Structures are given as structure tokens and as C-alpha cells.
Amino acid sequence: EVHLxxxxxxxxxxxxxxxxxxxxxxFSFSTDWMHWVRQAPGKGLVWxxxxxxxxxxxxxxxxxxxxxxxxxxxxxxxxxxxxxxxRAEDTAVYYCAREVGSIDCWGQGTLVTVSS
Amino acid sequence: QAGLTQPxxxxxxxxxxxxLTCTGNSNNVGNQGAAWLQQHQGHPPKLLSYxxxxxxxxxxxxxxxxxxxxxxxLTITGLQPEDEADYYCSAWDSSLSxxxxxxxxxxxxx
Numbered sequence: 266e267v268h269l270x271x272x273x274x275x276x277x278x279x280x281x282x283x284x285x286x287x288x289x290x291x292f293s294f295s296t297d298w299m300h301w302v303r304q305a306p307g308k309g310l311v312w313x314x315x316x317x318x319x320x321x322x323x324x325x326x327x328x329x330x331x332x333x334x335x336x337x338x339x340x341x342x343x344x345x346x347x348x349x350x351x352r353a354e355d356t357a358v359y360y361c362a363r364e365v366g367s368i369d370c371w372g373q374g375t376l377v378t379v380s381s
Numbered sequence: 382q383a384g385l386t387q388p389x390x391x392x393x394x395x396x397x398x399x400x401l402t403c404t405g406n407s408n409n410v411g412n413q414g415a416a417w418l419q420q421h422q423g424h425p426p427k428l429l430s431y432x433x434x435x436x437x438x439x440x441x442x443x444x445x446x447x448x449x450x451x452x453x454x455l456t457i458t459g460l461q462p463e464d465e466a467d468y469y470c471s472a473w474d475s476s477l478s479x480x481x482x483x484x485x486x487x488x489x490x491x
Contacts, residue, residue, distance in 0.1 A: 309469065310420075310471070310482045312471075312479060312480040315480065324478045327479075360425055360426075366432065366435065367428060368416065368471065369428045371426050372425065373425055374425055
């Protein structure tokens with residue numbers, strides 16, 4: 266069974282940094298594209314970034330380009346999202362998700378709150 | 382980045398049929414097809430169908446998806462109380478090199 270567990274969320278002041286992690290199990294992590302998708306409180310889903318199996322192809326949403334960095338460690342079955350220069354509008358639940366055919370399996374999410 | 386367009390809300394009676402729509406363009410829905418996700422309050426999204434009408438295992442046959450040009454549709458027959466949820470469409474946009482989501486449709490079963 267696919268299992269994705271996010272961690273690293275919390276309360277941070279504007280301009281600060283956080284690193285999210287996503288521990289994967291139950292599937293062949295090293296062969297699959299992985300994504301971060303976020304959802305602000307009471308709002309819809311917004312795609313943040315994705316990375317291919319070996320990390321050689323990465324794309325970002327315009328809203329986070331230059332501030333967020335996605336990476337992966339296939340030896341540790343872990344996906345990361347380094348978030349710098351955080352803004353109030355980055356406040357959201359951040360989901361880690363796998364792509365097989367489509368974005369098909371999602372973690373439970375970790376809440377990031379950016380506020381002074 | 383421009384997203385996909387979904388009606389904010391749809392209300393239907395129990396045991397009736399609901400059809401949800403999602404409109405994009407030739408770079409996303411019209412090119413790659415759309416995926417549909419269901420999200421209940423407080424839970425992560427769940428994939429219902431992808432690339433127009435491929436259903437993951439375990440998804441009810443009451444759900445079917447289709448596409449006509451740049452508009453994707455999700456039809457749910459025999460509505461049940463558990464179908465009340467938010468529904469999102471998504472697609473890969475080859476022009477933006479980004480995934481795009483619709484704003485979501487809140488389905489209410491009366």
C-alpha cells in the first residue's frame with residue numbers, strides 16, 4: 266500500500282524558511298515522479314512543484330519560482346521542499362503526492378502557517 | 382498560472398445524476414485529458430479518474446468521466462450521501478510546463 270507522510274510544517278514568520286519532508290513507502294519511489302501541492306485554508310488545490318525520478322527534470326509554479334526548491338533522496342525514499350522567503354500567502358496545507366498516470370496518491374499533508 | 386474552470390457548486394437530489402464540468406484549453410484538457418479528484422472535508426484528495434476515463438481500482442462504477450474538446454465532465458449516477466464533497470479537475474499544461482487545477486465544485490446531495 267502506498268504511504269506518504271509529510272513533516273516539517275509549523276508556524277513561521279514572514280521571510281523565514283522551512284524544509285518539508287515526505288517519507289514514502291509501499292511503492293518504487295525511485296522510479297516515480299513526485300509532486301508538492303498546497304491548499305490554503307478553505308481554498309482549492311494549487312500545484313507547487315514536481316520532480317522526475319532522478320531529479321533531472323523539475324518544474325515550479327510561478328508563485329514559488331526562485332523561493333522554493335524541490336529535491337529527493339532516492340536512497341532514503343524521501344521527497345523534500347525547501348521553502349525560503351516565506352510570505353503570508355504561502356500559508357497552506359502542503360501535500361506530497363505521487364504521479365503514476367496522474368497525481369494518484371496523496372499524503373495527509375502538513376500545515377504551514379506564515380504570520381507575524 | 383491560469384487554472385481550469387469549474388462551477389463553484391452543484392446541488393442534486395438523492396439518487397439523481399450529477400454532471401460536473403471542467404473547461405481548459407488545447408494545451409491542457411484538450412491535449413492531455415483531465416483527471417478528477419474527490420475531497421471530503423479534512424481529508425486529502427482521492428483520485429477518481431485520469432486521462433479522461435481511466436478509473437483506479439476501487440472507484441465506484443457510478444462514476445464516469447468523458448471529454449469533448451477542451452471540456453472534461455464527471456458524471457455521478459445514483460447520488461448517495463457520501464458523494465457530497467468537493468470535486469477538482471486537473472491536467473498537465475504543456476505550454477506552462479505545470480500542472481493546473483480547477484477551482485473545485487462543491488457537490489451537495491439534497
